Amino acid sequence: MSERILSSKLYIGIWATLMCLTVITAAVSFIDLGPFNTVVALVIATVKASLVILFFMHVKYTHERMTKVVIVAAFFFLLLLLALSMADYTTRFLA
Amino acid sequence: MSDSPIAVEPHGPELHGPELHGPELRHHFADVEQQRDAASLGMWLFLATEIMFFGGMFCAYLVYRYWHFHEFAAGSRSLDIYLGTINTAVLICSSLTVALGVRAAQMGKQKLLVVYLLLTLVFGLAFLGIKGKEWYDKYKEHHIPGASFNADDIVKEYPQIPINQQSEQTYFSLYFAMTGLHALHMVIGVGLFSVIAYLAMKGRYNSHYYTPVENAGLYWHFVDIVWIYLFPLLYLIDRKPLK
Amino acid sequence: MATATLTQERENYLNQSYGIKSWLLTTDHKRIALLYLVSITFFFFIGGFFALLIRLELLTPAGDLVLADTYNKLFSMHGQVMIFFFLIPSIPAVLGNFLVPLMIGAKDLAFPRINLLSWYLYIIAGLTYIHCMLTGGVDTGWTFYTPFSTAFSNTKVIEAGLAIFVAGFSSILTGLNFVVTIHRMRAPGMTWTRLPLFIWAHYATSIIQLLGTPVLAVTLVLVVLERALHLGIFDPARGGDPLLFQHLFWFYSHPAVYIMILPAMGVVTEIVPCFSRKRIFGYKFVAMSSIAIAVFGFLVWAHHMFVAGISLYSALIFSMLSYMVAVPSAIKVFNWTATMYKGSISFSTPMLYAFGFIGLFTMGGLTGLFLACLGIDPHVHDTYFVIAHFHYIMVGGAVMGYLGGMHFWWPKISGRMYPEGWGRLAALIVFVGFNLTFFPQFVLGYLGMPRRYWDYSHSPEFQVLNVLSTAGASVLGVGYVLPMVYFLWSMRYGKPASDNPWNAAGLEWQTTSPPPTFNFEETPMVNFEAYDYEHIPEPEVAVER
Numbered sequence: 001m002s003e004r005i006l007s008s009k010l011y012i013g014i015w016a017t018l019m020c021l022t023v024i025t026a027a028v029s030f031i032d033l034g035p036f037n038t039v040v041a042l043v044i045a046t047v048k049a050s051l052v053i054l055f056f057m058h059v060k061y062t063h064e065r066m067t068k069v070v071i072v073a074a075f076f077f078l079l080l081l082l083a084l085s086m087a088d089y090t091t092r093f094l095a
Numbered sequence: 096m097s098d099s100p101i102a103v104e105p106h107g108p109e110l111h112g113p114e115l116h117g118p119e120l121r122h123h124f125a126d127v128e129q130q131r132d133a134a135s136l137g138m139w140l141f142l143a144t145e146i147m148f149f150g151g152m153f154c155a156y157l158v159y160r161y162w163h164f165h166e167f168a169a170g171s172r173s174l175d176i177y178l179g180t181i182n183t184a185v186l187i188c189s190s191l192t193v194a195l196g197v198r199a200a201q202m203g204k205q206k207l208l209v210v211y212l213l214l215t216l217v218f219g220l221a222f223l224g225i226k227g228k229e230w231y232d233k234y235k236e237h238h239i240p241g242a243s244f245n246a247d248d249i250v251k252e253y254p255q256i257p258i259n260q261q262s263e264q265t266y267f268s269l270y271f272a273m274t275g276l277h278a279l280h281m282v283i284g285v286g287l288f289s290v291i292a293y294l295a296m297k298g299r300y301n302s303h304y305y306t307p308v309e310n311a312g313l314y315w316h317f318v319d320i321v322w323i324y325l326f327p328l329l330y331l332i333d334r335k336p337l338k
Numbered sequence: 339m340a341t342a343t344l345t346q347e348r349e350n351y352l353n354q355s356y357g358i359k360s361w362l363l364t365t366d367h368k369r370i371a372l373l374y375l376v377s378i379t380f381f382f383f384i385g386g387f388f389a390l391l392i393r394l395e396l397l398t399p400a401g402d403l404v405l406a407d408t409y410n411k412l413f414s415m416h417g418q419v420m421i422f423f424f425l426i427p428s429i430p431a432v433l434g435n436f437l438v439p440l441m442i443g444a445k446d447l448a449f450p451r452i453n454l455l456s457w458y459l460y461i462i463a464g465l466t467y468i469h470c471m472l473t474g475g476v477d478t479g480w481t482f483y484t485p486f487s488t489a490f491s492n493t494k495v496i497e498a499g500l501a502i503f504v505a506g507f508s509s510i511l512t513g514l515n516f517v518v519t520i521h522r523m524r525a526p527g528m529t530w531t532r533l534p535l536f537i538w539a540h541y542a543t544s545i546i547q548l549l550g551t552p553v554l555a556v557t558l559v560l561v562v563l564e565r566a567l568h569l570g571i572f573d574p575a576r577g578g579d580p581l582l583f584q585h586l587f588w589f590y591s592h593p594a595v596y597i598m599i600l601p602a603m604g605v606v607t608e609i610v611p612c613f614s615r616k617r618i619f620g621y622k623f624v625a626m627s628s629i630a631i632a633v634f635g636f637l638v639w640a641h642h643m644f645v646a647g648i649s650l651y652s653a654l655i656f657s658m659l660s661y662m663v664a665v666p667s668a669i670k671v672f673n674w675t676a677t678m679y680k681g682s683i684s685f686s687t688p689m690l691y692a693f694g695f696i697g698l699f700t701m702g703g704l705t706g707l708f709l710a711c712l713g714i715d716p717h718v719h720d721t722y723f724v725i726a727h728f729h730y731i732m733v734g735g736a737v738m739g740y741l742g743g744m745h746f747w748w749p750k751i752s753g754r755m756y757p758e759g760w761g762r763l764a765a766l767i768v769f770v771g772f773n774l775t776f777f778p779q780f781v782l783g784y785l786g787m788p789r790r791y792w793d794y795s796h797s798p799e800f801q802v803l804n805v806l807s808t809a810g811a812s813v814l815g816v817g818y819v820l821p822m823v824y825f826l827w828s829m830r831y832g833k834p835a836s837d838n839p840w841n842a843a844g845l846e847w848q849t850t851s852p853p854p855t856f857n858f859e860e861t862p863m864v865n866f867e868a869y870d871y872e873h874i875p876e877p878e879v880a881v882e883r
Contacts, residue, residue: 005201015191026180032335041327049320056194074143077549078150088652123446133448133522144552151556240569262577268569
């Protein structure tokens, strides 16, 4: 995790990207995209989270395979919780 | 590769002394690298548990947003989007100062490290202050769930949205539960970084040993990521212009 | 291998330092294991006491021993104490803590101070729960179902919930410690496929502890908030769904049962090869099945909710997944059996417990399949059939695995042999008492006796089977007390144990009994497979035939 020292320019660049994406996501919410409003918002949020994970948390530059395994595993199990719960709620009141 | 069995023979107690390794090496580890790798893996596993911890509330959110979309949409509109956006920006700035702080530690620049840690604290406290203001606004508007809850103002402001006042409480229950849990984690983070900043001022960290700074940084970034998702999910559900 | 000497002469982890501070502030994983041993035994007695009162009440159809409200508290607290304060910590916190570093050739766990913190969290949780019990208890059922727990119960729900919340963090930290230790602290040459299967079992258990327990924690937080602040998250009148609680609760609580059984399976997998003098059959299948159980165990939770109001379509999915989760468990049973085939079997006490485990766990597991079947479950849900099913697994399985492990590793832990004759007798008494207690409950459930009922005077024909069950419980109680007595006896008067009284494979047997504080004189180098029984001679006098 402490192998490479990244340049401060890179960090500032990531920071600037995150700030822009924040403004964009807020602004886009005022445009009517129908059901895609939610999709766009979540996609932007995921891009922001990925930037934080990969660069601020150094995951892009780590030699540790386990780090990525742990992150993926946690999100996978969270997805299981959400998906299987929704399997109940979306099929409950079908005529 | 630190996931294979250790390749070095650990030295017996009679062989070690502070001149062979830093005083921070704990005796059950063979070397500093093994200790650092263990601490790193341990921290990531802890963050995985935090993902599941918040995840339970995200599940509740998902279920109720599906059931009560209109109430969620209207409730979302009643939040201050400007304060929310500013708070998001504040946290992103704090993540930058954390990352730059870790970098300063890596380069052995002790004073710079302290500066960045203190800046992080400033941003963190700013976030909590703005959050407190938002909660206070909700309190004034009678949007806190419980006996005094009253969503008449929301119903009146958005006649185009079919709102059931009883179900409106569910949105605000989740709003307070989720932002509350997040704020609690922020408070813990502020406490953590206060301790780290103090130790940094005492000269505890150098370019060979800054594991606590790194791991505290991971925690802070995680709390930032939770907010990155909370912001659109709570504030931006439905802001398009109503007819 | 060092020759056996009297334990009094050589320094080991027990005599290295004395005094209460050296125990309460220890970071030695072996001492922490003993701290847990004392604590969980204490809670076992409390849970057992509640069970005794339940069984006494059920001797007669009328509710005449305790009040109905008291009975509700009895079964609720019996469940919570046994699950959260006994079963979940039991094997991992006692045997796991003691053995994981030894088995992989490490000096300690990765985070010894966090290990001690785990124990203190457990104690804080335990004291909180004791206070809760003494000041009114909790009557919601161990499952805290809403809306009763959030809106209607008059008992100490918040306190119980907070106690279990803290106990959950103890569990999480233990799991975290094990995963990091197994990844980062293995001795040179100890590759993944040379690890004892006890380690694989604890690794799988730790995955569940890490990923599942936080969901329980946040669910309890929601219940506490709902009850204290009247938020309305689970209140139908305010748009909430009581079933959401059940989804979140069972997302943890089903994998929790695998937290309870996987370590016991790990124990059995160590005992069976040793007392068959044969390597485990299908090492990789056993290792992978542990991981499969951990992962699949997260996919089946709503089989506890078939009649609660979930959709039929999701019920179908969960039923199918519940059938699939039985497969890796069955694989283990096949592998244990195949290991014993053409082996040289000796009926030592640990082996008796392992036999008991295999038979009773199989029965419990098969009846789980009955419950997974959507056609059967509505008839036996919330009856004694379910109670019998899970007690076969948790008592006939997990507790027997725990006792078998305690006997197998007692020489290593204490440096003494327990009296083998008494050990076998106790194992037999446990087996007989267990079946007499719980087999009648399968029949009772099938005949329709509901669970959590304090009074069954509407069906007095249930009495005979209930009396049998209570009689069995008394026998079972005797069987549990015996080991406690003779283990304590053995610490003073037991025969001193050699390093490896069973001539078992495994790094833990290559150090002294008891081990020194830092486990090994020199770091072991591993260049042999895990269950190399072909090259290990049979013990000469360890087990009398």
